[in-house]
Amino acid sequence: MVTVMEIYQLLPKTNCKKCGESTCMAFAVSLLGRKKKVVECTPLLEENFKAQKEKLESLLLPSAGAEETGMIVHTELCTGCGNCVVACPVDVANDPHGAGMGCAPTNDKVIFKVVDGKVLASNIKECRRFGKSKVLCYACIDPCPTGAIEFV
Amino acid sequence: MFTCTGCALLCDDIEAIVENNRIKETRNTCRRGSARMKGAMFRLVPSIDQKPADFESSIKKAAEILRNSTSPMLFGLDNSTCEAQVKGIQLAKKINAIMDDTSSFCQGLLIEKILQKKLRTCSLDDIRNKADVLVYWGSDAQDSQPRHLSRFSYFPRGESRQRGYEEDRLAIAIDVRESNTAKICKGHFYRIPLKGDREFILALMEALSGKAPAYDTKNMLGLASILKKAEFGAIFVGIGLTYSIKNDFEILTELADMLPKFNIMPMVGHYNMRGFNEALFKETGFVNRVKFEGKAVHENKYAIIEALKNKSIDALVVVGSDPVLSLPRSVIAHLPSIPVVCIDPCQTFTSKIAAVNIPCAASGVESAGSAVRMDGKVIGLKKIIENNYLTDEDILKRLMEAV
Numbered sequence A: 001m002v003t004v005m006e007i008y009q010l011l012p013k014t015n016c017k018k019c020g021e022s023t024c025m026a027f028a029v030s031l032l033g034r035k036k037k038v039v040e041c042t043p044l045l046e047e048n049f050k051a052q053k054e055k056l057e058s059l060l061l062p063s064a065g066a067e068e069t070g071m072i073v074h075t076e077l078c079t080g081c082g083n084c085v086v087a088c089p090v091d092v093a094n095d096p097h098g099a100g101m102g103c104a105p106t107n108d109k110v111i112f113k114v115v116d117g118k119v120l121a122s123n124i125k126e127c128r129r130f131g132k133s134k135v136l137c138y139a140c141i142d143p144c145p146t147g148a149i150e151f152v
Numbered sequence B: 001m002f003t004c005t006g007c008a009l010l011c012d013d014i015e016a017i018v019e020n021n022r023i024k025e026t027r028n029t030c031r032r033g034s035a036r037m038k039g040a041m042f043r044l045v046p047s048i049d050q051k052p053a054d055f056e057s058s059i060k061k062a063a064e065i066l067r068n069s070t071s072p073m074l075f076g077l078d079n080s081t082c083e084a085q086v087k088g089i090q091l092a093k094k095i096n097a098i099m100d101d102t103s104s105f106c107q108g109l110l111i112e113k114i115l116q117k118k119l120r121t122c123s124l125d126d127i128r129n130k131a132d133v134l135v136y137w138g139s140d141a142q143d144s145q146p147r148h149l150s151r152f153s154y155f156p157r158g159e160s161r162q163r164g165y166e167e168d169r170l171a172i173a174i175d176v177r178e179s180n181t182a183k184i185c186k187g188h189f190y191r192i193p194l195k196g197d198r199e200f201i202l203a204l205m206e207a208l209s210g211k212a213p214a215y216d217t218k219n220m221l222g223l224a225s226i227l228k229k230a231e232f233g234a235i236f237v238g239i240g241l242t243y244s245i246k247n248d249f250e251i252l253t254e255l256a257d258m259l260p261k262f263n264i265m266p267m268v269g270h271y272n273m274r275g276f277n278e279a280l281f282k283e284t285g286f287v288n289r290v291k292f293e294g295k296a297v298h299e300n301k302y303a304i305i306e307a308l309k310n311k312s313i314d315a316l317v318v319v320g321s322d323p324v325l326s327l328p329r330s331v332i333a334h335l336p337s338i339p340v341v342c343i344d345p346c347q348t349f350t351s352k353i354a355a356v357n358i359p360c361a362a363s364g365v366e367s368a369g370s371a372v373r374m375d376g377k378v379i380g381l382k383k384i385i386e387n388n389y390l391t392d393e394d395i396l397k398r399l400m401e402a403v
Helices: A004-010 A024-032 A047-063 A083-087 A089-094 B031-038 B055-068 B082-094 B108-115 B124-130 B180-188 B197-208 B217-229 B239-244 B250-258 B273-284 B304-309 B349-353 B392-402
Strands: A071-073 A112-115 A118-121 A149-151 B015-019 B022-027 B072-076 B098-100 B133-137 B170-175 B189-191 B233-237 B262-266 B290-293 B295-298 B315-319 B340-344 B356-359 B369-372 B378-381
Touching: A004 A024, A004 A047, A071 A118, A083 A089, A083 A112, A112 B022, B022 B031, B055 B315, B055 B340, B055 B356, B055 B392, B072 B082, B072 B304, B082 B098, B082 B273, B082 B290, B082 B369, B082 B392, B098 B304, B108 B250, B108 B262, B108 B273, B124 B262, B133 B180, B133 B217, B170 B180, B170 B217, B180 B189, B197 B217, B197 B239, B197 B250, B250 B262, B273 B295, B273 B369, B315 B392, B340 B349, B340 B392
Parallel strands: B072 B098, B072 B315, B133 B170, B133 B233, B170 B189, B233 B262, B315 B340, B340 B356
Antiparallel strands: A071 A149, A112 A118, B015 B022, B098 B290, B290 B295, B369 B378
C-alpha cells in the first residue's frame, strides 16, 4: 500500500498553498485519505512535473475504486467462502439468526453479501470504519486468507 | 432456497436468479458452488465411438457393451443423487458387476470405520452449536469446502458458543504446508514433515498420557493440554491424514479413545460420496470395492486402481466421475483398450476416450433428489431449471431394462 512519504516525494514540495492546504505534506495526507484530487495541485499540471504526475496517478490508482471507508474487495482473489460475512460484528448485530449463525443473510442490513461466489459490500454507512467516530476494525480482513479485502 | 451440490457441505441456503431458463446469478454460494450451479460450458452430447449419435442408440450400444462383457465395472455415482445410487447398485447386481467409487482412493476407509461405529462422530450442527476446539488435520477446508469454516465450524455463533471465533472457539491446523486453513488458525499451526502423521499421533498420545514425548516436546505438551481442556472437540480428518496412515488406521481409533470429548468428521469432497458409501454399506456391509456374484464379495482387487492395474475388467461404466483426470497415467493405461460408457452432464477427459457417451441432467440444478452431507444428514435437492435431459437415475433404469 502507498504511504504518505511516497506521495509527498512526488509533489512539488514548494508549499505554495494553491490547493488550499497549508503544506505539501498536508496535501499528501489529504490525497491519501481521498479528500483531495491530484489535479487540485496546479503546479503539478505543468509540463516539467509531467512524469511525477503520471507516477502519482499510477500510485493512487488501486484506491480509485475504494468505498468511502477505503474498502477495496479484490474480486479476483475472493473465493466466496463467506468468512467476512459471518465475522463482521455489524452483520452479527444486524442479523443474529442469519449471518451471525453462519447461514445466508436474512435481511438487507448486512454489509457483506456473496453474489456469484464473490463478496460484495453494501450498507457501507454501517461499517465501523465509516464517519468521524470510526474505529480501526480488522474483523473482515483477519479471517480472509487470500487477502481479498483491503483498506486504503 | 436451493441446495448447492458443489461439495459435501450441501449448503441449503442458496438463492438463484433464473433468466431464460439459465441461472443468471447465485447468492450465498462460494465460487466453487457458483460455477457448478451455473452449469457446464461444454455439455456432453450422445455419441458412439466419438461420433455423434442419438440418445436411444447410445443406450442400446451401452447395453450391448454390458451384455458382451464378462467382467464389467460400475464406477462413480459420487456426484449422483441417492436415488440414482440405489439404481446403480441394482444394475451392478443384475449384471454381476464390480462396483467401486472414488472413496476407494479417498475417505472410504474412514467412512467405513464411522459406519461400523468404531469412531465417534457428530453432526455439523452439533459442531456449530457446541464445539470449542477444532482440529483440521491434513485438510484444507478453506479451499476444499470453502463454507466449512464460516457456516459450521470456526466463525459462526452457536447455541453454547455465543462469542463464536472471537473467544469461544480455538482452531488448530496440522498439515505439511501452510494452507489457507492454517493461515486462519495462525498461532496454532503445527507443521509436520511429509508422512509424519503417524509419528505425530504417537507423540501426541504420549503427551496425552502424561509422558514427555521425544518429538517436539514443548509444542506437543502444549497441544495435549489444549485438547485435554476441550469441552466438545472435533477432528476434521482430511485426505492428507487418511493417505498418510492408510496402512494403520487403528492408530486413529486409539487416539480417539484417548480423547473422549472429540468427534471425528471425514472431510468428504464429492457431494454425495458418503451417500454412496452408506447405500452400499446398507446393501452389502461394505462401503466400496465390491463384486456382485450372487452375493457381494469385498476384496482390495476390486478397487478401480487394482482392477485397472491387473487388467481384470473388460468394460467400464463411469457415472459422474472422471477417472482419467483423477488417476495416475500408469494406472489408466489399460483404459483405452476397453469399452468405456460415460454418463455425465458435461464433457470430461473420460468422455474423450469413451466408446459411448450418454448426457444426463446435472443433479441439484436440472433434477431433484436427495444427497447425504459429510456428517450423514440427508439433504433434499431441488430442481432449479427445466430441460429435457434425463436424470442419471432414469438412464441407469433404462440401461437396466435394455441389458
